[in-house]
Amino acid sequence: MSEYEIKEIVCRTGKQLLADGLVVRTWGNVSHRLDEDRMIITPSGKLYETLKPEDLVMVNIHTLETVGKHKPSSEYRMHAAICRKKKNINAVIHTHQENASIVAACRREVPAIFDDQVQLLGPSVRVTDYAASNTKKLVKNVLKALSGRNAALIANHGAVCIGRNMDEAYTAALLLEKTCKAFIEGEFLGQVKTINKFQARLMHEFYLRKYSKEAEK
Ligand SMILES: [Zn+2]
Incomplete structure (x- = not known):
């Protein structure tokens, strides 16, 4: 994909996040x-509403040097670190989406509840240890929580979802929101019943293999 095509995808994703209520105003950030x-x-x-491809910022993921007329999103170090560590990941979405943020505020790990959740996000969604925004500690904690996962909750802050392409990362964000809502409401209703851990891991691995060719296109 060309630089312009990638910039268009990032802009479109920002607008979609706003339309789907996963971000408000200028919160959250998207990278590819x-x-x-x-x-x-x-x-x-x-603002996402008026965001144009030329407003986006190019960042060197190793040196963190930037090119563009604006400053990059405040959490750009986290996006760069994910790109460096996970070679097969091409898209990162950070949101303050409502239900995921509630679970992150309670610092609860989301267990395996749904088949689709487990396939795409992994056998559970971990929550990081607390660290302040824009710190090296937060980056380190996020990488740890994302080990073998496509989503993580950031303690008292929000969520981060990743994918081999933007579509996969975006679906992860939607699925995370659905899962967190069900987890919160399920815990009120009684105790949520979870999918066996071994089975959950197998389902995630099967998904990654089955859709790997498609996702890497
Ligand atoms: Zn944030």
Whole structure:
């Protein structure tokens, strides 16, 4: 994909997040890998409604040097670190989505509740240890929570979802919201019954293999 196509995808995703209620105002951020060394990320403090491809910022994921007329999103170090660590991941979405944020505030790990959740997100959704925004500690904690997972909750903050392409990362964000809502309401109703851990891991691995060719297109 060309740089322009990637920038268009990032812009479109920002607008979609707003339309689907997963972000408000300028909160949250979206990035997509451009090549081995660079990613494209949303700028800091700009409204998604009026975001244009030329507003986006190019970041070197190793040196963190930026190119663009705006500053990158405040959590760009986290996006860059994910790109460096996970070579097969091309898209990262960070949101303050409502239900995921509630679970993150309670610092609860989301167990395996639904088949679709487990397939796409992994056998559970971990919550990080607390660290302040824009710190190295937060980046380290997020990487740990994302080990073998496509989503993680950031303690007292929000969520991060990743994918081999933007579609996969976006579906992960929607699925995370549905799962967290069910987890919260389920815990009120009684105790949520979970899928066996071994089975959950198998379902996730099967999904990654089955859809790997399609997702890497
Ligand atoms: Zn945030």
